[in-house]
Amino acid sequence: MSDAHRLLERISALFRAQLRRVSTEHGLKLVQLEALVYLDSANRYSDTPLALAEYLALTKGTVSQTLKALESSGLITKTPDEQDRRVQHCAVTAEGAAIVADALRIPADDGAPGLESALRSVLRSLQHSADARTFGVCNSCLHHQIEGGRARCGLTGEPLRKADRVKICREHEPVPLRT
Amino acid sequence: MSDAHRLLERISALFRAQLRRVSTEHGLKLVQLEALVYLDSANRYSDTPLALAEYLALTKGTVSQTLKALESSGLITKTPDEQDRRVQHCAVTAEGAAIVADALRIPADDGAPGLESALRSVLRSLQHSADARTFGVCNSCLHHQIEGGRARCGLTGEPLRKADRVKICREHEPVPLRT
DNA sequence: CCATTAAGTTTCGAGTCGAAACCATGAAGA
DNA sequence: TCTTCATGGTTTCGACTCGAAACTTAATGG
Incomplete structure (x- = not known):
């Protein structure tokens, strides 16, 4: 019954190992790549630092630093919300999107129909x-x-x-x- | 087609967020908990620092430090191999196993038959x-x-x-x- | 208005990370 | 056997991540 979680752990680990490889290839930290992937597919209610913090189960302080690093690398941009000037919308730049695409390219969706x-x-x-x-x-x-x-x-x-x-x-x- | 990878990323992130919560509950780093989970289900060919490094896609140096931390916390023990005195076998202690069990308890394997x-x-x-x-x-x-x-x-x-x-x-x- | 709450940032100390140098032990060849 | 090389681990170092807590700014609500 905890079998499901063991399986999940293994799947998660396999996938993460690949993510880690890609991230080091691009000179990024694992968390930075994960943030990039998330932001690339987050809608306008969810592309904020706080949402990312919840998604990754990190504190907002930590996320703030990660985003600062990504911004200074030119992989994302931050623009304040029109209605609520406190919130920042994070958008992935073209350069960032390229890295995401690389990270998510599946090496073999060939032999895996189901x-x-x-x-x-x-x-x-x-x-x-x-x-x-x-x-x-x-x-x-x-x-x-x-x-x-x-x-x-x-x-x-x-x-x-x-x-x-x-x-x-x-x-x-x-x-x-x-x- | 990169859909599969997006799904995988989400699954992985959800699971990892939970792992992260458990790890902070026990005062551990995420990597430390992951190492613990792995070692708890690794056979005798695979309970070594190098194997763990490959599993997590980390360098052996990094893993060495993580294991040192776990050992000094009393969550694992290291014993040299009989045949090859270079390799170290890492075993999870009872205290460590308790944490693993906590991390892997699935909150609802109820509504999920398949x-x-x-x-x-x-x-x-x-x-x-x-x-x-x-x-x-x-x-x-x-x-x-x-x-x-x-x-x-x-x-x-x-x-x-x-x-x-x-x-x-x-x-x-x-x-x-x-x- | 002033108090309160909420979103983000900053700061700090502990720990992770990879790279590279290093230390053992084992293996293979002259 | 004596080298030489390969291999499993450890150590060291500098850059970065992490959480906690203090702080800034903006919205909200008497």
Whole structure:
């Protein structure tokens, strides 16, 4: 029964070992690469230092330093929010995106047909089991609403562009599983 | 197509966030906990500093320090190998094992019936796609042989106890997938 | 307004990280 | 056997990460 967690640990470790290799190739720290990958697929509610801190389970102080390093390397840019001047939106630059693409290129999605669906079901279970934030995409969110062909977030009330709906959101609330 | 890697990244991040929480609870660094988890399920060919370095994709120098810290905290013990006096076997103490158990307790393997098999198939694909070491268990290894009811490692020629066969081995070579 | 809360930054000390030098022990050849 | 080389680990060093806590600035709410 703790078998699932052992498996998870092994999968996680394998993947992370690869991430670590890529990060050192590009002269980055592992955390910096992870931050880059996250920001590259975070929607506008979730591209802030605090959201990243929650995602990585780090303190905001630590994240602040990591982002400072990434910014001075020209891999991200920070722009303050229009409504709330306290929050900073972090965007990945073209150079940063190139590194992300390199990190996520899968060496063999050849011999693995069922891999993606297997991964999806793993992720779904995990999101329901984790006590912490789920960080899912809008499409799988309880707050996601469609009215007359237009997508809307029921939490903020704002309309969602197509690009935002497939990105990670920190406010994500998983739809309850039917049993 | 890089979708699989994004999924993997998310799964990995979710799991790691939990590991990080547990590690800080116990006053450990993330890497220290990861090392502990690995050593707890590594067979006698694989419980050495070098094997751990390969598993985590870290340098042996770095790992040496991490292990020193763990040893002085009383979470592992190091004993030199009988045959080759250069290698050190690292064993997790009872206190260390307790932390591992805590880290791996899954908060809800309730609502997830297919989780384990899904994880297993993910791991299998990963092991075949990774260019690096696979770190599988003997049971799934090319070198694993059974002769007259007795298990043997075809690489070292040595007999395998039951306990060793379900542990992680650094010499693991995945059985080729039939297509 | 003033107090409170919230998002980020800064500072500091402990620890991680990789690179490189180093120390053993084992193996292979002359 | 005496070298020489390879291998498993440790040590040292400088750069960076980490969490905790103090701090800055901006929003919120009597």
